[in-house]
Amino acid sequence: MASVETVFLSGDQWLKNWLFSWGMPESWVFLCTVVVYAVAVLLFVFANVIFLVYLERKVAGYMQQRLGPNRVGPGGIFQCVADALKLLGKEDIIPASADRGLFRLASLLIFIPATMLFVVIPFGREMIVADLNVGLLYFIAVGSTATIAVLMGGWSANNKYSLLGSMRAVAQMISYEIPLAFSLLGVIMLAGSLRMSEIVAAQKDLWFVVLQPVAFITYFIAATAELNRGPFDLPEGEQEIIAGPFVEYSGMRYALFFLAEYANLVSVSALAVTLFFGGWQGPWLPSWLWFVIKVYFMIFLFMWVKWTFPRIRVDHLMGLAWKFLLPVSLVNVFVTGTAIKLFQAMGW
Amino acid sequence: MLHHFAAVAVFLLAGLAVGIAALAVAWVVRPKRPTLLKLSTYECGLPTQGPTWVQFKSGYFLFALLFLVFDVETVFLYPWAVKFKALGLFAFLEMVVFIGILLLGWWYAWKEGAFEWK
Secondary structure, eight states, rough: OOOHHHHHHHHHHHHHHHHHHHTTHHHHHHHHEHHHHHHHHHHHHHHHHHHHHHHHHHHHHHHHSOOSSSSSSGGGGGGHHHHHHHHHOOOOOOTSOOOOHHHHHHHHHHHHHHGGGGGGGGOOOOOOOOOOOOOOHHHHHHHHHHHHHHHHHHHTTTOHHHHHHHHHHHHHHHHHHHHHHHHHHHHHHHHHHHHHHHHHHHHHSOOOHHHHHHHHHHHHHHHHHHHTOOOOOTTTHHHHHHHHGTOOHHHHHHHHHHHHHHHHHHHHHHHHHHHOOOOOOOOSSOHHHHHHHHHHHHHHHHHHTTTOOOOHHHHHHHIIIIIHHHHHHHHHHHHHHHHHHHHHHHTT | OOOHHHHHHHHHHHHHHHHHHHHHHHHSSSSSOOOTTTTTSSSSTOOOOOOOOOOHHHHTHHHHHHHHHHHHHHHHHHHHHHHTSSSHHHHHHHHHHHHHHHHHHHHHHHHTTTTTTO
């Protein structure tokens, strides 16, 4: 079991030794390994995204008492391969009246924050690309920049639906950014660090979801809204504004937005696991396997919510963020602070 | 420390490379047959009415202002939360006052109807 646990770490060590044997300076070895990490993380993300698209449709199917995709391959498992190939062969239509430069740029920019978020995710014991000392802050900061690409894409298409959709997306994403950031304060106060590895280590005995249930629920709601997933999918609202910011996108450009959305679902679930469910820690199984299991549990929660609740109304959406989640998360910070000071005074 | 951010830069470029590679592959395989109708703006099949880039609802701007206020607050709260256990009771009370003032502002914004979506 020990070898399964360290299979990735020993691979990393082997790569470093191999590069050193070529007489490379240390900084070059570091750069080369990071490039390998980037490729590995991207492969992990792509594999998950392809599976998630299938899983989403299957979960949706079973929740609506139908089968979901079941024609292409056993149980419809090759459906996403067929979809990907179809998207690859689709014509790339850029509307004549669109701002061509921005329209193209937006589809390129959308995947950058989605990739960068995985830098600070601990995939397993000592399996983190860069354990930044500002890890959590970095995650929130980079995550919020995705808003720019969505606004850019929606505005440049010169289409009323996409403009409406992107405006809604921005309003929603900045409103839910606040409760999201506040809900994580309780975790930071308990862990005393923004470093992901230390936050995971602080949960060795007790997961933070037990100590911070309110923070977890706040985070979960705010994260659902940040992902623009149902019941907060107003920016995309298929029945009213077709697909929001992505109306005019077709083929591979649309696929990039779609990919980024699912990549963000993975990274947000991974953050929830890291902060509230003890990260990669768990008995018997290898740490990275525990991480994947927990992440898929979180993803299933997100899907469950999406296919259970109807879409929320826009005034309720804003009210929920500003009138409910914001004060609740602030009070949570206050209660956590008082409790920590009380325990410290009692000498625990 | 600095080499950690080199990793961040590598991932930034990797994210960009994914987009470029995907579009390049698609550019090779996809058909390119634009017609005037295909390139027209999609508005459910009808010809598009009026300009899109018009002055927009100010309600969005109001929420942007509120966001700015509270986002700056998070910048103050994060370092405080990191060092919370090491700080004394004074720092805690100080933050209670700080959050209190903000809650006062929050209550005022609510009273003035800034949170209503009209």
